[in-house]
Amino acid sequence: MFSSRRQARIVLVLLVLGAVLAAVFSGASYSSSSSSADASASGASSPWLRRLRRSVLSEGSLVAALPAWAHLTASFLLARQAPIVVLRQGTLLGTIRDDDDFPQPLEAFLGVPYALPPTGERRFARPEPVKSSSRKIDASQYGLRCVAGSLDGNDWGEDCLTANIFRPTGTRTGQKLPVVVYFHGGAFNLGAGRFHNTAALLAWSEKPFIALNFNYRLGAFGFLSGELMAASNMLNVGLYDQLMLLKWVQQNIEQFGGDPNQVTIMGLSAGAHSIGHQIMHTKKGGRPLFHRALLESGATTARAVYPPDAPLPSVQFDEFALASGCSNVDRGQMISCLRKQSVRTVGQASIDVFNRYNPSDRWAFQPVIDGRIIRVAPISDWESGTWNKVPILTGFNTDEGSPFTPTRLDTSEEFTKFFKELIPALSESDLEELNKLYPDPAVDRESPYYDDSSHRRWFAVQAWNSSIRPTAYHASAGQSASVFLYHWAVNTTVKGGASHADQAAYELYNPGIRKISKTQNLLAGYLHAYFTSFVTTGDPNAIKGRYADRPRWAPFTLEAKSGTMVIGEGNDERAGGDSIGVVARMGNISYTKEECDFWWKRTILSES
Structure with missing residues (x-):
């Protein structure tokens, strides 16, 4: 007979297996492109069951305590639990994504290739589609990030063109759920798709959808420019990676349960800048690759977009070639030389040249006018009236430029010097007008910035907002599809204010943010509700859910007296204050029209 201890272990195993078979798989079923079971809403949301499932299926302490034969059974259950898509x-x-703070587990497919590895002769070239195969692909781990930022560790490499797809547990092929594709930011030189917790955006959404983030080539690998690259048809290959991904989504997303006719593209900073270029990239007679766009703190007009033979990208190409060890070869052999160099050599050269110009709006390795995906200067593209006219939600933070400007700009001379170096094409009369628009409190007691000890810096900081707003102004005037504009105003730090990307944690309904205070919980809840409603329906008001009492967000129009959703105005809790401000209200931004007009008329100066 078995010992009492062994009997207890067998009973434990039987209880676990019974619970798993009877409940876990009814709430988080095995699924595939051809087979899945309906999720049990009550079972999946039961706290004790979720704890049990996590213990069993995450290779935790309970599984570790089982005898050897039970490990075989647990392994079988784990394999059955893993979702499959053909x-x-x-x-x-x-694999299963079941974070502690998620209300429901998700199915995840990680590191899925959407293009051939851009290595060898494909380095610097436009992406090529993946080939047909009958092989099994392990999609349980994230793939390599593209070469950028740092070469520490072993999580980076050139074979990086992969996507990460998340879906509600039990989703079936042909279910036709909306699709959200997230474009990461990072100045086109930093970041990776997995750095954005797109799964959390989905996990807390009150309407199901398919969520996806992805990598695209960065730095010199994706955005090396200059006359030589233009002559070789190798400009903006990072943008072409994005285009390839959108085509891959159209061809494959139905297998995950998504609807290729309900695709929203969403991104922050350089991700939003990228989306702006994809909006402008039209093709007559082609099937639409996306149907809604959400742009956070970024736009095609938010940074200089030069011709490839402009002085700055030409100088940066030469600096990169020198750092890569290819400056002394014949010009006609330079690309071949760069392709033969090790990925570490080329990667370090890219990082070094980028850092030389950072932080600045004169960053190296940026999108350039190539006559194809970027036909002309962005402001001219808007004025042409030709773009993909889809519903757009876009916005800015009060102090967008705080990470990109010097710590103090306290005199008119420092302020003028900063913008002269940033945009050398500004004339003396331009600089004089700039000083009139942002009057110096040291000489003008009527200046609205009189009480601000760092006044000159804030002028530069707030000037960044003007470059983001043209999307709302031009799109609302040139299309019938709705445009929604927000202004994020929550002060996060004393010096940074409402800085660039501060809203990102809120859109994910981040638990750390929600725990700070009741007001911070509302701010996160409102923003997440607005965003998930828009990405799934095209209207930030359509899905009511937990935050049904949030203010109605009216579309932006040039005629509207109150056309901007202002979120967190006056809130300084995280900056050490005690003001909760106003969570959300419809407001007006007409007070900055003169400043916007100044920058819009001169955008072309930084693009030529």
Whole structure:
């Protein structure tokens, strides 16, 4: 007979297996492109069951305590739990994403290739589509991030063109859920798709959708420019990576349960800048690759977009070639030389040249006018009236420029010098007008900035907002599809104010933010509700849910007296204050029209 201890272990195993078979798989079923079961809403949301499932299925302490034979059973259950999707490129073996703060587990397919590895002769070239295969693809781990920022660790490499897809547990092929594709930011030289917790955006959404983030080539690998690259048809290949991803989504997303006719593209900073270029990239007679766009703190007009033979990108190309060890070869052999160099050599050269110009709006390795995906200077593109006219939600933070400007600009001379170096094409009369628009409190007691000890810096900081607003102004005037504009005003730090990207944690309904205070919880809840409603329906008001009492967000129009959703105005809790401000209200930004007009008329100066 078995010992009492062994009997207890067997009973424990039987209880676990019974619970798993009877409840876990009814709430988080095995699914594939051809087979899945309906989720049990009550079971999936039961706290004790979720704890049990996590203990069993995350290779935690309970599984570790089982005897050897039970490990085989647990392994079988784990394999059955893993979601499967069959694509033309192979069979994806996914995993379960069940974070502690998620209300429901998600199915995840990680590191899925959407293009061939851009290595060897494909370095610097436009991406090529993946090939058909019957192989099994492990989609349970994130792939490599693209070469950028740092070469520490072993999580980076050139074979990085992969996507990460998340879906509600039990989603079936043909379910036709809306799709959200997230474009990461990072000045086109930093970041990775997995750095954005897109899964959290989905996990807390009150309407299900398919969520996806992805990598695209960065730095010199994705945005090396200059006359030589233009002659070789190798400009903006990072943008072409994005285009390839959107085509891959159209071809494959139905297998994940998504609807290729309900695709929203969403991004922050350089991600929003990228989306702006994809909006402008039209093709007659082609099937639309996306149907809604959400741009956070970024736009095509938010940074200089030069011709490839402009002095600055030409100088930066030469600096990169020198750092890569290819400056002494014949010009016609330079690309071949760069392709033969190790990925570490080229990657470090890219990082070094970028850092030389950072932080500044004169960053190296940026999108350039190539006559194809970027036909002309962005402001001219808007004025042409030709773009993909889809519903747009866009916005800015009060102090967008705080990470990119010097710590103090306290005199008119420092202020003028800063902008002269940033945009050398500004004339003396331009600089004089700039000083009139942002009057110096040291000489003008009527200045609205009189009480601000760092006044000159804040002028520069707030000037960044003007470059983001043209999307709302031009789109609302030139299309019938709705445009929604927000102004994020929550002060996060004393010096930074409402800085660039501060809203990102709120849109994900971040638990750390929600725990700070009741007001911070509302700010996160409102923003997440607005955003998830827009990405799934095209209207930030359509999905009511937990925050049904949030203010109605009216579309932006040039005629509207109150056309901007202002979020967190007056709130300084995180900056050490005690003001909760106003969570959300419809407001007006006409007070900055003169400043906006100044920058819009001169945008072309930084693009030529």
